[in-house]
Amino acid sequence: MEEEQHEIRTEMCSSGKEKPKADQLEFGRIFTDHMFLMDYSDEKGWHDPRIVPYEPLSIDPSSMVFHYGQSVFEGMKAYLTSEGDAQLFRPQRNFSRMNHSNNRLCIPPIDEAFALKALKQLVALDKDWIPEAEGTSLYIRPFIISTEAFLGVAPSTHYKFIIILSPVGAYYKEGINPIKIAVEHDYVRTVKGGTGEAKTGGNYAASLKAQEMADEGIAQVLWLDGVERKYIEEVGSMNVFFKIDGKVVTPALNGSILEGVTRNSVIQLLKHWNVPVEERKLSMEEVIKAHQDGKLEEAFGAGTAAVISPIGELVRGEKHLEINQGKTGPIAKRLYDTLTGIQYGKLEDPFDWVEKVENVKESALKASS
C-alpha cells in the first residue's frame, strides 16, 4: 500500500442512531454509527481505507463469499475504564491471527499496524457507544470477504476488509456461572490439514449441527479430534483447560485448534503465578480417569466473549461428570478476576497487554477534516 493511501478518509453519519439502554444490551445485534472499510484488488493491493456510516453492503450475487466461503474474521473488545478511557486487549494478536487465517484461505495479508491504527480511529469516533455498566463492552468484528464476481473455484482477486462495532452486555448477568457441556461424537468441527487453526466461516458453519442436536441445557459441545476421535480440541468457540492433580492442562496447538488470545493470556498468567501448566495431547479417557480418581479439580473454557467459562458438568453419552461440585473453581475465578481486572483497567497490567485508544477526540477531528 502506498504511503499516501494510509490516510483514512472519514465520512461522518449525518445523525447518530439511538443508543441501546444498559439493560437492553445483547450480543451482536446492534451496531454503531460507523464502520471501517478497505478494498483489495490484485492490481491496486489494499486501497481506499475509509470510515463511513454503518450501512448495508452492495454486493454482486456472484461474489465468491456467497459461494465458496473464502472469508476470515476476528473478534475482540474495547473496554471503558472508570476514568472514561477506551482500551483494547492485545489487539495486535488478533490482527496477526487474521493474517495467519488469511494465509490458509489464500487471502492477501493486511498491514497489521495499519489495521490497528484504523481500528483505534474507528473506536475513537464511536467511543460514546462503549457501554459503561459493569461487564459490558464494545465488541469489535474485523472481517474479510471475497468479492470477485466470478463462479470459478479459485482465490478471489477482490476483497473487502471491514470492521464493525457492537455494544454488548455482560456475559454473566448474575456473576460468573458454570456451564454444562457435552462431548460430541457424531460431528467434527475440523481436522488436521483442514482449516481449524484459521478463523474462517466454514468452521462455524460446520459446528452448527452438533449444537442443534445437543440436548437441552447443553451450553456448548466439546470437540474431539477428527482423526482418532479421542483427543480433546476445543469447547464451542473457546479453548479449554482442565486442572488435573494440581496441574492445568490444555490441548497443544496441533493444526486444528484455534490459538486463542485468551488461551495465551491464561497460560502466561498461570506461569506467572507458578501454577504448573501443560500444553499437550489430552484424551477424553484421561479426563474421565482423573474424574474417577477424584483428581479432576477444575475445567473451564477461555475466549473473548466469556473470558473464562467454568464447566460444572461434562456429559458423555449416559455418563454425567460433575466437576468441582458444579461450582466455579478457584483457578477459574482468579483468572476471570485478573483478566477482566486488566481489561477494564482496574488492575495493574504487568504484561503490557492493554492498548489505550489515545487522543480520542483529536484523532476523530483530524480524520474528518
Next chain:
Amino acid sequence: MEEEQHEIRTEMCSSGKEKPKADQLEFGRIFTDHMFLMDYSDEKGWHDPRIVPYEPLSIDPSSMVFHYGQSVFEGMKAYLTSEGDAQLFRPQRNFSRMNHSNNRLCIPPIDEAFALKALKQLVALDKDWIPEAEGTSLYIRPFIISTEAFLGVAPSTHYKFIIILSPVGAYYKEGINPIKIAVEHDYVRTVKGGTGEAKTGGNYAASLKAQEMADEGIAQVLWLDGVERKYIEEVGSMNVFFKIDGKVVTPALNGSILEGVTRNSVIQLLKHWNVPVEERKLSMEEVIKAHQDGKLEEAFGAGTAAVISPIGELVRGEKHLEINQGKTGPIAKRLYDTLTGIQYGKLEDPFDWVEKVENVKESALKASS
C-alpha cells in the same frame, strides 16, 4: 409456504444487456438479465418468490453468511437442442441434494418442486442467453445464504434463496483432453463428521490452498480421506473413477464425498452397458499397485462442468503415473459422448434424465402479466 405465495412475481429489466459473442464465452463471469429470489424468515417461512433484474444484493455487514459461512449452493446447466429447445439434466437431483446440504447446515428445506418450477420460469425468460455453439451451455447456480444481522454463532433466522444464470463456453475448446492431477498430502478437503457430503462454501474455501501450492501443470488435486490419508475421495470438484483390470471403481459414498449427479449417471450408464462397476473403498496403494501391474486401464473425473475429465497423469510425490499413455480412454470417451449426447438432445434419453423447459414464451408472458 402458503399456496398463494407460490405465485412468482416478475419484474422485467428495462433493457437487456449485451450478450457475449460465442468466442468470448468463459465460465461464470457474465450473468443474464434476470435472477430468481425468495426470502425466508422463521415467522413467514419461504416467501415472496420473485424474478427480478440481475443486480447487486444489499446485505447488512453483520449478516451471518459473511462471518459463519452458513450457505449452500448447487450447479447444473441448461442446454439448447438443435430444435431450439432448452433442456435441463436431472435438475430434481440438484434440488434434493440442496435439501441434503441444507440439513447439514441447519438451513430450512426448500420446496423442491417449486424451486424447479421457478428455475424453469427463469430459464424460459432468459432463454435467449443460452449460447448455441457446440459444447456451450447456460450454467445455473442456485444458492442459499444466511442473512440475519446477528453475530451470534447459531443458525440464522433469515435466508435468501437465489438462482443466477451464466452463459458458459465449451469446457474442452479443442476436444476432450486428459489432465494431470496430483495426490494431496498436506491438506484435506473435509473429513467424516464434517461437511464433505454437503455442497457448502467452507469445503471450497478449504480446498483453495492445496491448488495454490500445487506445481504448475497440475489441473486438480486428488483428495485423500482426512482420517487415514489412504483412501481416495474426489479430484478437485469432481467425483473420480478408475478402471482397474476390467472393472470401473469409484469411492463409495462415505459421508465425506459429495454425491455427484454425473457420478450417479455414470454408474447407471455403466450398468446399462454391462460394464462391471464397483462403489467401494479404494486406496491410493491399490491404484499404484494396479499401475505397476499394468492393470490401471483408465482414470477420469466426473462432474457437471467438464462432464467427463480423463486423467492422463497422476503425480504422487516423485512418482509420475502415466495412465493409458496419457490419452483419453474408450470408457471415458463413450461416457462423455453419451452424456453430452443426451444433454444436448442428440441421443435418446432411455433413463428419462432430460427435463424440457416447456412453453418458454408462454410461461414468461404469464409471469410478467
